[in-house]
Amino acid sequence: MARIRLATIGTSAIVRTFLQAAADVPEIAVTTAFSRDPQRAVRFAAEAGIPHTSSDLPALLASGDIDAVYVASPNAIHFEQARSALDAGVHVLLEKPATPTAAEFETLVSTAREHSAVVLEAMRSAYDPAIAAVSDLVREVGPVRRASLGMCQRSARYDLVLAGETVNIFDPALAGGALYDLGVYCISAMVQLFGEPDRAVGASAPIATGADGAGAALAAYPEFVVDLSYSKITASDRPNEIQGELGTLTFDSVARPRWAELALLDGSRARHELAGPDNNMVFEVRRFAELVAGDRDASADHARALATLRVVDALRAHDARRL
Numbered sequence: 001m002a003r004i005r006l007a008t009i010g011t012s013a014i015v016r017t018f019l020q021a022a023a024d025v026p027e028i029a030v031t032t033a034f035s036r037d038p039q040r041a042v043r044f045a046a047e048a049g050i051p052h053t054s055s056d057l058p059a060l061l062a063s064g065d066i067d068a069v070y071v072a073s074p075n076a077i078h079f080e081q082a083r084s085a086l087d088a089g090v091h092v093l094l095e096k097p098a099t100p101t102a103a104e105f106e107t108l109v110s111t112a113r114e115h116s117a118v119v120l121e122a123m124r125s126a127y128d129p130a131i132a133a134v135s136d137l138v139r140e141v142g143p144v145r146r147a148s149l150g151m152c153q154r155s156a157r158y159d160l161v162l163a164g165e166t167v168n169i170f171d172p173a174l175a176g177g178a179l180y181d182l183g184v185y186c187i188s189a190m191v192q193l194f195g196e197p198d199r200a201v202g203a204s205a206p207i208a209t210g211a212d213g214a215g216a217a218l219a220a221y222p223e224f225v226v227d228l229s230y231s232k233i234t235a236s237d238r239p240n241e242i243q244g245e246l247g248t249l250t251f252d253s254v255a256r257p258r259w260a261e262l263a264l265l266d267g268s269r270a271r272h273e274l275a276g277p278d279n280n281m282v283f284e285v286r287r288f289a290e291l292v293a294g295d296r297d298a299s300a301d302h303a304r305a306l307a308t309l310r311v312v313d314a315l316r317a318h319d320a321r322r323l
């Protein structure tokens with residue numbers, strides 16, 4: 001079968017990580033590097049060994065030269081770029097969060113359907129078998145009653161904010177900030193482990209750019225509660241914890257779990273090493289290739305992404321800071 005000819009959109013570090021993952025997926029051939037700046041496109045393509053470049057997105061999408069795009073632009077740009085690709089019948093792998101709101105992603109899903117194209121959110125944790133392993137272990141703790149999930153990583157780019165700059169990742173106009181960047185990993189893992197909550201409320205810590213630098217949220221399920229914490233301006237290595245009536249499961253990361261530990265109330269303890277590749281983007285790239293190659297039913301993928309984005313919507317609407 002012919003390989004999927006793919007163009008990358010964006011020239012930042014995450015595109016290099018994507019290229020490394022795509023190199024392990026034989027169905028994908030990265031043929032074009034897109035940048036808004038033609039010289040940057042040429043430089044990036046030369047370094048990455050990509051044969052073609054473009055700095056004219058409408059022309060590239062209309063050219064018939066590509067079958068798919070990987071969109072790694074700032075979050076607020078995703079929707080327009082993805083919609084124009086899908087309108088041209090080009091498949092889209094869309095960095096997380098797929099769009100800033102659930103309504104926008106719903107529009108992309110229906111646009112994809114109209115054009116028999118695939119749109120997939122590149123939420124790397126969602127396709128990592130290690131999260132499925134954590135999910136299996138959750139059964140051991142009995143009825144879940146509370147859980148704490150978190151991702152707090154101080155960004156080096158916060159130093160630029162402290163120096164008075166507005167950098168993209170902290171720019172509210174580009175849907176930057178901690179909730180969109182890291183909170184979504186906690187929410188996506190929560191949705192994957194427990195399904196969509198009945199309600200979610202939150203509060204955030206603002207920074208000079210007007211974005212949220214850190215935040216906390218509570219999600220209510222019929223029988224249990226989950227608290228979420230996320231930050232781009234402070235750091236934590238506190239593990240995640242799922243408490244059930246028979247014991248507690250801890251695990252290290254919502255984005256790339258490496259270990260999980262069960263401590264049951266009967267005194268038994270077990271540590272599980274969750275081996276996996278350093279670059280767990282490979283799993284989402286494989287899923288994308290599978291969808292494009294024939295299995296066009298992405299309804300479960302879309303349902304998870306939409307549930308995650310509805311929680312994001314709820315947290316933005318009910319941020320206690322704004323009450």
Ligand SMILES: NC(=O)c1ccc[n+]([C@@H]2O[C@H](COP(=O)([O-])OP(=O)(O)OC[C@H]3O[C@@H](n4cnc5c(N)ncnc54)[C@H](OP(=O)(O)O)[C@@H]3O)[C@@H](O)[C@H]2O)c1
Nearest residue numbers: 010011012014035036040072073074075077095096097168
């Ligand atoms: N999966 C992961 O682990 C992971 C990690 C990091 C980031 N991400 C996601 O990847 C995406 C990009 O994040 P990032 O931090 O790399 O963003 P970024 O550096 O701010 O921008 C990414 C690229 O988009 C282009 N760009 C920058 N500003 C733009 C604008 N105003 N309008 C249109 N294009 C613009 C630039 O490429 P050109 O100037 O060359 O066109 C740039 O290389 C986000 O959705 C983020 O959430 C995912």
